[in-house]
Amino acid sequence: MKKVWIDAGHGGKDSGGIGNGLQEKDIVLKLSLAVKKYLEAQYEGVQALLTRSSDVFLELADRTRKANAAGVDILVSIHCNAGGGTGGFESYRYTTATPGSIQLHEAIHTGIMREIGEYGVSDRGQKSANYHMVRESKMPAVLTENLFVDVATDAAKLKRQEVIDSLAIGHVHGIAKFLGLQKKKEESPVSDKVNVIVNGKEILGGKLENGVTYVPLRAISEALDAKVTWDNKTRTVTVTSK
Known part of the structure; x- marks a missing residue:
């Protein structure tokens, strides 16, 4: 059984980015729950564990401590962007990432852009940074920045359920590719x-x-x-x- 840690950023007293009637903590929770739903529904032999499933606050150290203790295979930290951007999607790995993190990064970034390209989302690229969630995780780890809440065109997209679904499915496809997951077989319809x-x-x-x-x-x-x-x-x- 493969285990995936899905980390919805912020939460509780920490709203994250704010703009255009959106709070980052709400968007990333909704997106994280969708990733878990689609991943477990579509693929065999995988379990998605969540940092949070409701609007609660956790310190960064608590997030990575729980993920490391759970012995998961990979970690994906989900965020939205804000502050000084022109919109689009970008993703991050640690500055001295392991080969596993590099491969996971490529798979998830490619999977997401393939799904959301039809909505005119710009690709801001695969980047590296000294972020806690990708630095302190003992397993391959990636952090995604899913559009800008303070850019009107991006915010309008984030308010559409089909965009949230596409972002979630993009994450799922990347995770499945990296872990080599097999899709569940569809049951044959029972004839009447x-x-x-x-x-x-x-x-x-x-x-x-x-x-x-x-x-x-x-x-x-x-x-x-x-x-x-x-x-x-x-x-x-x-x-x-x-």
Whole structure:
């Protein structure tokens, strides 16, 4: 079982970036929950653990301490940008990142840009920085900055559910690629048609509804070589040999 730590940045008293009616802490929580939902629903053998699943505050040290103690395979810290930008998506690894972090970074960044490109989101690139979440994590770690809350065009996108879904799915695709996850097999739909055989003759058109098999009277008549009639008034089926 592969384990993924999803870290929704900020929370509680720490709102993160603010702009255009948005708070970073709310957007990244919504996005993190969607990543967990899609990852576990679409892929086999994976579990997503969350730093937070509600609007609570945690110190940075507590976040990495919990992730390291959980023995997860990778960590993804999810944020939104703000302050002095022109909009777009960017992602980060540590300044002296391990080969695993570099590979994870490439997979997630590529996966996200592939999903959100249709919305006109600019690619600000793959970068490195001395951020706590990627520095203190003992496993491959990446931090994503999912658009700017204080740039009007980006904020308008973040208010659209389809954009949040695309960002989440982009994260999931990158995680799955890095971990080599296999997609769950889709179950074949159960047919409501029933095969019925009377006196060695197969009756076509049988149907199962709520556990009851329904077969057309005409089909029964032909199979039995008999006359079958239905009296709606008395609700009686009569079978008469021909």
